[in-house]
Amino acid sequence: MTGRNKGSVAAALGLTALLASGAAQAESLTFVHVNDFDRFDGQDDTGGFARYATVLKRARAEHENVIATNGGDMISPSLLSGLDKGAHMVDLNNKVGLDIAAIGNHEFDFGPDVAEQRFDEADYTVLGTNVLKSGQPFPHTTSYLLREFGTFTVGFFGLTTPETVDLASPGPDVTFADPVATAEKAAADLRAEGADIVVALTHMTIAEDRKVIALDGVDILLGGHDGELMTLYNDDGLLFKSDDQAALVGVLTFDVEVEEEDGEREITLHPGWDVVPTRGIEGDAETQALVAEYGSHLDRELGVAIGTTAVELDSRRGTIRGREAAFGNLIADATREAVGAQIAIINGGGIRADTTYPAGTTLTRRDILSELPFGNKTVLLEVSGATVLAALENGFSLVESGGGRFPQVSGMDVVYDPSQPPGERVVSVTVDGEDLDEDETYTLATNDFMLAGGDGYDAFADSNVLINGLAGRLMASQVIEYIEKVGTVSTGVEGRIQTVDD
Structure with missing residues (x-):
């Protein structure tokens, strides 16, 4: 592969053939890449x-x-991020010497103001080429980066999936330009500014990434978002994504052949890559000391007992995204009571610890913040029955694929038919024993992520907002207070959500 003309035969021959031909020793360029960490x-x-x-x-x-690169999703979700909104992750990345990061959707879990603050604290370059705030580059980010190494220059740009609008809370002023159009312009601009090699650092789906690496002018794509190890190498270039949490670290080394003739330059890349498992590796002592400090702080804050449960609480992904769950009932009940709503709907995908708590378990702050790591706030809405129905239809629309929009509810009983097409699945809804009236007004508790249309809950867009995200309190805090108040959680699965076959 070449910096200007992809598909070089030299790439296939490799470095050994290059040296055998008598060409000069190639220079090298190495990326150490992680993502979703x-x-x-x-x-x-x-x-x-x-x-x-x-x-x-x-x-x-x-x-x-x-060059140390990160494909995004670093400040959330985690236990400690629920307390410091990801500040510790920026600190740690600064300490290890991260060079460049893409912006992940989770960088906006706590809203645009927190993202801006975290980017300002970074000693590394945050690439946000397609991330705009009020039509301008997002504050404290860089659109293009040029780095010189020996006799060649590398240009970088960064892309974030436009799905971030639904996956996180970037706010109404933050937009995500089309990745392909942005990449095409970025590659051309970087070439014009002298880049011999163009690298896209992305946080997008593999389908989006494939379109970008196929563009003429993009040589290397280092990605994130999928949370799975992927390496694709062909005439288009090299696309690499690592596993999550630095379980596998990509070390990608390119031998770089620079040829000049009659004022023309051609760059040929000879790629090689190692995937380094970190299981059992002895941690760097200096970094481990800082990790231990953060661990001690987290233990002190989260190890406090808040109550017990008399029933099994199940937050496993298949449960929370596929049927009524006792843990979902607990959270929906707590948020509904906290704001005095008639009903509540929360998205199952916002419940994240993927575990079970047997009857008799002592619950701690750590447990609740593990389950609700995104820092979402409870909001109170006035909605019509028609809006409730539309929201529930959205909630059941992806049940086959385990979509995070699956609803956990309080104050209502719902029957749905999963065999029907999406949008036509709700069979019946009752509130306080009465059939849902589409023309009636109800007060509804949900979270600010869903109010903003997250997980497809666009139905809430025109609601009368009584308590918004600015005035609302953290869901996690309300659930903790609810458990402290009741002492013992006793509500299990009650038949709030049933299918027609139940």
Whole structure:
């Protein structure tokens, strides 16, 4: 692959053939890449900052021209992020010497103001080429970056999936320009500014990434968002995504052949890559000390007991996104009571710990913040029965694929038919024993993410907002207070959500 003309035969032949032909020794360029890395301490002897720092230090010792890259989703969701809104992740990335980061959708979990603050705190470059605020580049981000290495220049741009509007809380003033059109212009601009090699750092779906790497002028794409290891290499270039939480770290080294003739330059890249598992790696001591400090702080804050449960609480993904769940009932009840609403609807995808709590378990702050890591706030709306019905139809529309929009409810009983087409699945809804009246007005508790249309809940857009996200309180805090008040959680699965076959 070449910096200007993709599909070079030299790429297929590799460095050995290059040297055998008598060409000059190639220079090199190495990327150490992670993505979807938001937990500072790792899990099960895998991942975390101390082990990541070890891999990064080794790469810097063994290679020249090393660039540490991050494909986004670093400040949320995690336990500690629920308390400090991701400030510790920026601090840790600063300490290990991250060079460049894409913007992930989770960077907007706490709203645009927090994202702006985190980007301002970063010592690394935050690339947000298609991320705009009021039509201008998002504050404290960079659209294009040029870096010189030896005799060649590398240009970088960054892309964030437009789905961030639904997946997080970027606010009405933040927009995400079309990734393909943005990438096409970025590659041309960077070439015009002298880039020999163009790198896209992205946080998008693999389908979006494939369109970008196929563009003429884009040589390398380092991505995120899918949370799975992927390597695609063909005439279009090299596309790489790592696993999440630094469980697997990508170390990608390109031998760079620079040829000049009659004033013309041609760059040929000879790629090679290692996927480094961090399981069992001894963590860097200096970084581990900082990780331990954050761990101690988290333990002190979250280890406080708040009550017990008399019933099993199940927050596993398949449960919370597919049927009525006792844990979903707990959260919906707590938020409904907190704002005095008649009914409540929350999205199952906002419940994240993917675990079970047997009857008799002592519940702690840590448990609740593990389940509700996004920092969402409870809002109170006046809605018509027709809006409630539309919201429920949206909630059941992706039940086959385990969509995060699946509703957990309070104050109502719902029967739906999953065999019917999306939008026609709700069979009946009762509120306080009475059939839902589409012309009646109800007070409804939900969260600010859903109010903004998150998970497809556009039905709430025209509601009369009684308590908005600015005035609302954290859902997690309300659930903690609810458990402290009742002492023992006793509400299990009650038949609030049933299918026609139940």
